[in-house]
Amino acid sequence: MGIVNVEMVSKTIRAFRLGMEGEANDSLVKLIDQITSIITQLPAEVTPKVNLLLEEVFNAVSRKDYLWAADLLEYELYEYIIE
Amino acid sequence: MLSNNKQIIQERWPQLLEVILKSDLSQLHVEISDTEEPTLIIDNIHISSGYNQSAEAILQTERIPSSSKEVWVYGLATGMLPFVLLQRETIQKLYLVILNPAIALLSFTHFDHSDWLNDSRVELRLGRDENSKLQTPMAVCPAELQLVEDESARLRDKVFLALISPYMNRRHSKDNREIIVQIERNIEYISQDGDVQSLFNSQPESSIIIAAAGPSLDQNLSKMVAERDAHIIIAANSALKPLLAASIIPDLVVVIDDDQKIVVPFQSLDGEQLKKIPLIYFPRIPSEILSLWCGPRLTAYSKYSSYDKIREQYPKANLFASGSVLHTATDLAVKMGAKQIIFVGADLAFPNGKLYAKNSGWGDEEIGVAQHWVLDGHGNRIPTRASFRGYLRDLEDYIEQASAEIEFLNSSKDGAEIVGASLWE
Numbered sequence: 001m002g003i004v005n006v007e008m009v010s011k012t013i014r015a016f017r018l019g020m021e022g023e024a025n026d027s028l029v030k031l032i033d034q035i036t037s038i039i040t041q042l043p044a045e046v047t048p049k050v051n052l053l054l055e056e057v058f059n060a061v062s063r064k065d066y067l068w069a070a071d072l073l074e075y076e077l078y079e080y081i082i083e
Numbered sequence: 084m085l086s087n088n089k090q091i092i093q094e095r096w097p098q099l100l101e102v103i104l105k106s107d108l109s110q111l112h113v114e115i116s117d118t119e120e121p122t123l124i125i126d127n128i129h130i131s132s133g134y135n136q137s138a139e140a141i142l143q144t145e146r147i148p149s150s151s152k153e154v155w156v157y158g159l160a161t162g163m164l165p166f167v168l169l170q171r172e173t174i175q176k177l178y179l180v181i182l183n184p185a186i187a188l189l190s191f192t193h194f195d196h197s198d199w200l201n202d203s204r205v206e207l208r209l210g211r212d213e214n215s216k217l218q219t220p221m222a223v224c225p226a227e228l229q230l231v232e233d234e235s236a237r238l239r240d241k242v243f244l245a246l247i248s249p250y251m252n253r254r255h256s257k258d259n260r261e262i263i264v265q266i267e268r269n270i271e272y273i274s275q276d277g278d279v280q281s282l283f284n285s286q287p288e289s290s291i292i293i294a295a296a297g298p299s300l301d302q303n304l305s306k307m308v309a310e311r312d313a314h315i316i317i318a319a320n321s322a323l324k325p326l327l328a329a330s331i332i333p334d335l336v337v338v339i340d341d342d343q344k345i346v347v348p349f350q351s352l353d354g355e356q357l358k359k360i361p362l363i364y365f366p367r368i369p370s371e372i373l374s375l376w377c378g379p380r381l382t383a384y385s386k387y388s389s390y391d392k393i394r395e396q397y398p399k400a401n402l403f404a405s406g407s408v409l410h411t412a413t414d415l416a417v418k419m420g421a422k423q424i425i426f427v428g429a430d431l432a433f434p435n436g437k438l439y440a441k442n443s444g445w446g447d448e449e450i451g452v453a454q455h456w457v458l459d460g461h462g463n464r465i466p467t468r469a470s471f472r473g474y475l476r477d478l479e480d481y482i483e484q485a486s487a488e489i490e491f492l493n494s495s496k497d498g499a500e501i502v503g504a505s506l507w508e
Contacts, residue, residue: 014142016225017132017139017142017143017225018142018143018145018146018223018225018246019223019225019228019242019243019246020246020247020249020250021243021246021247021469022247022250022251022469023247023250062454063127063128064128064229064454065127065128065129065226065229066225066226067128067129067130067131067132067139067225067226068124068128068129068133070132070139071118071129071132071133071134074134075134075135
């Protein structure tokens with residue numbers, strides 16, 4: 001069950017890891033839009049975790065800690081939003 | 084520093100070791116991540132992935148073609164990137180550029196780098212010695228662009244520009260629908276207006292002021308009034324209102340942006356005052372500006388492919404463009420024959436928390452949260468935008484490549500330091 005477009009997640013992670021700041025931020029905005037639109041379809045116990053992780057991603061991006069933002073997307077958030 | 088790292092650096096790059104060991108770590112906040120693969124968190128920035136550093140490094144090496152023999156790595160992180168690259172037998176030389184000796188000291192203290200440091204193909208360099216040129220093919224540890232030392236700021240901006248340019252350039256592709264539509268809206272003007280080439284070599288040996296709308300413009304208006312007859316003045320569109328408010332009528336006005344915001348100052352101009360002043364413009368600017376302008380209009384193009392079709396239809400000369408009207412105005416001044424070019428209000432930063440000169444019609448609220456910095460003329464970090472840093476470095480590169488006979492001056496030390504431009508006194 002693919003909830004969020006896998007390619008979009010991968011593209012965002014890749015852009016952060018390669019230091020492509022503009023592309024990464026633009027991709028992240030689109031990704032967050034997608035996640036927000038499907039968040040009510042997620043199991044009830046997962047929603048608070050996803051919200052917390054999203055907040056942490058925002059915080060990481062706002063302090064320009066982009067590799068941590070990529071880590072959160074790839075190794076923490078991924079499992080909740082892809083399957 | 085770990086003894087095995089230290090021993091190798093001592094043997095191979097003893098002078099570099101001295102610089103690294105002298106680093107002041109007292110101002111840095113350092114943590115080790117509590118993750119599967121611990122990494123350093125320096126001033127709240129993770130220097131690498133905390134989960135899979137080799138996968139991250141493999142991804143970062145994709146910028147380097149498989150046939151490359153000589154490669155450059157900017158930033159050290161945990162050392163995984165040079166380690167992964169050196170697995171390639173085709174690589175004969177790997178230059179690793181340290182962007183901040185203090186970060187290198189921390190990394191050499193917490194991680195064993197001996198494997199790749201021992202490789203005879205490796206040469207360590209300091210970013211502060213590499214500011215003048217970005218070398219390619221390159222791979223980058225991007226977190227270190229946030230942690231760079233002041234002395235390597237120029238190099239940081241060049242690396243940053245190289246990383247973001249492919250994405251930004253897509254905006255200028257010939258398939259960009261918004262640009263195509265805007266050019267079509269302006270085609271009546273473009274077909275009838277003059278060619279910027281008519282200005283080339285028109286002012287040999289002249290002194291040309293390029294006025295932009297940065298806050299330091301205010302401090303120089305009285306000097307410009309006093310010396311008015313000694314200079315040609317080219318106004319960036321944003322500087323037009325502040326100049327007119329100080330009773331300075333520029334000789335030329337340059338507009339290149341498609342942003343609708345820039346129309347506003349043109350709506351309240353005294354047409355009679357400007358009826359002999361040429362407007363130099365790129366085909367994508369808002370049509371309202373062309374209809375509001377009462378003086379002569381001259382079209383210019385840039386190298387971008389978005390102008391290929393219109394250029395073929397109505398051939399006219401090119402001017403340099405790289406995001407800021409400053410670039411285009413500077414190139415125009417050079418092509419007019421200037422022997423001296425003076426930047427006024429070209430701050431490319433927010434000195435004293437301000438973005439614009441008075442009377443520009445725009446406020447400082449646009450600054451938002453400034454997360455980037457650049458060095459001002461006094462050597463202090465001042466806030467700026469990532470885009471301004473890029474404009475600055477492209478302007479510096481332009482100056483560096485310009486004829487040595489042209490003198491470039493900057494009227495203020497409060498804005499970003501423009502390397503290659505001395506102070507206008």
